[in-house]
Amino acid sequence: MVSRVIPVDPFDLVIFGGTGDLARRKILPGLFRRFRAGQMDAESRVIGAARSDLDVDGYRAMVREAIAEFDPASARDSEALEAFLGRLGYVVVDAMGETGWDDLEREVNSDRIRAFYFSVGPRLFGELAERLHKHGMADHDSRIVVEKPFGRDLESAKALNATLAQHFHEHQIYRIDHYLGKETVQNLMAVRFGNTLFEPLWNSQYVDHIQITVAESVGVGGRGEYYDRAGAVRDMMQNHLMQLLCLIAMEPPAKFEPDPVRDEKLKVIRALDPVEPGDVVRGQYEASSDAPGYNEQVENQGSTTESFVALKAHVSNWRWAGTPFYLRTGKRLKARASEIAVVFKDAPHSIFGAEAGRHANILTIRLQPNEGIELGVTIKEPGPGGMRLIDVPLDMTFAEALGPDDADFPDAYERLIMDVIRGNQTLFMRDDEVEEAWAWTDPMIAEWEARGEPPLPYASGSSGPDEALALIHRDGRHWREIKP
Known part of the structure; x- marks a missing residue:
C-alpha cells in the first residue's frame, strides 16, 4: 500500500x-x-x-x-x-x-x-x-x-488574541499544536467515527475510565528558563493533554471540517467540572546518580515549579457523566511514552466464576513511540485443563500493518504546515478554544499558588510521586505502566 x-x-x-x-x-x-x-x-x-x-x-x-x-x-x-x-x-x-x-x-x-x-x-x-x-x-x-504558548493565563491569552485580531481575521490564524498532527491522533477520529464497532460503546454506560499519559524521560535541559516560568500544567496540560481529552470526549461533528470539529471540542472544555484540590498531584524530579535534579537545571534555586502533574477530571454531560478522566504528564519519568487508554467496564456477569479473574477490554492509542492502536480482548488460554482466561492484544502498529512503503509517515509538523498551505484549520485551535482552556486551568493554578505548597519530590526514572498512584488507587483503579 x-x-x-x-x-x-x-x-x-x-x-x-x-x-x-x-x-x-x-x-x-x-x-x-x-x-x-x-x-x-x-x-x-x-x-x-x-x-x-x-x-x-x-x-x-x-x-x-x-x-x-x-x-x-x-x-x-x-x-x-x-x-x-x-x-x-x-x-x-x-x-x-x-x-x-x-x-x-x-x-x-x-x-x-x-x-x-x-x-x-x-x-x-x-x-x-x-x-x-x-x-x-x-x-x-x-x-x-x-x-505555543498561547499566553500564560486567560488574561494574557485574550490580549494575544486581540492583538492578532487587529491585523488578521480568525480564519487566517493557525495556532499550531503538533500533537494534533500525529498520525494516531487523527486515526483516533477515524476509529471512532468511521466504524460502527466503537461509537455505540463510547459513553459512560460502557467505559469505566479513560487515562491520558504523556511521559518524557528527559529533564528540562536547555529549556530551564522557559520551563520554570511555565511548569507542566501550562506547558503540557492546558494544551496538549486538553486537546487529546477533547478528541476522546467530543460528540460526532456534522462534518470533518474546521468549525464543526472545533465547535464540538469547545463543548467538551465548557463541560469540564472545576478540578477539586484533592484531585491534583504536583511533583518535581530529584537528582539521580547520573542526572541532575530539577533545581540544578534552572536558575531559580528552590523553585516550586512542577515538572509533573496528575489530575482527575470530569466531563459533565450526558455521554460522560460519572466517567473519570485521569491525566498525567511529567519529565524525567521512566520512559518516553504517550498514550490514551479507554478502559471499558467489566462484563456485567462472569459465567466463568471468580477463579477466572477480572478481565477488561482496553483500547490503547499509542502516540509515541511506535504509533498504533491496540485493543485488548479476553480469550481462552490455549491447551487443556479447563477454561482459563487470558488477555491478548489485537495490535495495529502502523509500520507493521501498512507495510514498509507507508512506514515513514509524515511528521506532525509536515502535515500541519501542509494544512496551513491548503487553508485547512481542522487541526488548529480557535481563539475561543484557547481562552476556555485557560478559564478551566487558571483556578487550579491559583488555588495551589494560594496554598503555597511545594511540589512533591519524585525519583528520576520513576512513574512520578507516590501520591499520584494514590490518586487513582483510591478509586479502585491503577495507572497503566509507563513503558516505551
Whole structure:
C-alpha cells in the first residue's frame, strides 16, 4: 500500500526565527521531506527571516547542516537536497524595528499563497503581526502560524488574541499544536467515527475510565528558563493533554471540517467540572546518580515549579457523566511514552466464576513511540485443563500493518504546515478554544499558588510521586505502566 501525496498550490512560506532551534530541528527538515514527497510545487519557496547576519548561501549551508543532523536518512538524497536548498531565500529582519522589512516585502510573491510562521517567542507575535500589516503583507490571503504558548493565563491569552485580531481575521490564524498532527491522533477520529464497532460503546454506560499519559524521560535541559516560568500544567496540560481529552470526549461533528470539529471540542472544555484540590498531584524530579535534579537545571534555586502533574477530571454531560478522566504528564519519568487508554467496564456477569479473574477490554492509542492502536480482548488460554482466561492484544502498529512503503509517515509538523498551505484549520485551535482552556486551568493554578505548597519530590526514572498512584488507587483503579 503506497500513500497518496496530494500536491499543494504554489506558496511562499516565511519562517520568522528561521535560524532557531525549532526551525532547524523540525520545520526545515519537515519541509524537505514534503519536497522529496512531491508536495511542493516547482514555484514554491521557503524564506528564512531572522536577525542572524547571513546571506542566502550562508543560510543554505546552515539548513544543509541541520537536515544532515536531524534527518540524516533524507539528507543522503543529495540531488533532492540541493534542489530543495535552491528554493530557499533569506532576509535579515529585526522583529522589533524596521530593518529588513522592505527587503522581505520584495522577496515574497503576492500572486501566490503567503504563509508566515512565527517560530519566535510569544512576546514578538504582536510586533510581527503589526509589521506584516504595515508593509502590506497581511492581505486577505495571508496566513500566520503561531507556536505555543498561547499566553500564560486567560488574561494574557485574550490580549494575544486581540492583538492578532487587529491585523488578521480568525480564519487566517493557525495556532499550531503538533500533537494534533500525529498520525494516531487523527486515526483516533477515524476509529471512532468511521466504524460502527466503537461509537455505540463510547459513553459512560460502557467505559469505566479513560487515562491520558504523556511521559518524557528527559529533564528540562536547555529549556530551564522557559520551563520554570511555565511548569507542566501550562506547558503540557492546558494544551496538549486538553486537546487529546477533547478528541476522546467530543460528540460526532456534522462534518470533518474546521468549525464543526472545533465547535464540538469547545463543548467538551465548557463541560469540564472545576478540578477539586484533592484531585491534583504536583511533583518535581530529584537528582539521580547520573542526572541532575530539577533545581540544578534552572536558575531559580528552590523553585516550586512542577515538572509533573496528575489530575482527575470530569466531563459533565450526558455521554460522560460519572466517567473519570485521569491525566498525567511529567519529565524525567521512566520512559518516553504517550498514550490514551479507554478502559471499558467489566462484563456485567462472569459465567466463568471468580477463579477466572477480572478481565477488561482496553483500547490503547499509542502516540509515541511506535504509533498504533491496540485493543485488548479476553480469550481462552490455549491447551487443556479447563477454561482459563487470558488477555491478548489485537495490535495495529502502523509500520507493521501498512507495510514498509507507508512506514515513514509524515511528521506532525509536515502535515500541519501542509494544512496551513491548503487553508485547512481542522487541526488548529480557535481563539475561543484557547481562552476556555485557560478559564478551566487558571483556578487550579491559583488555588495551589494560594496554598503555597511545594511540589512533591519524585525519583528520576520513576512513574512520578507516590501520591499520584494514590490518586487513582483510591478509586479502585491503577495507572497503566509507563513503558516505551
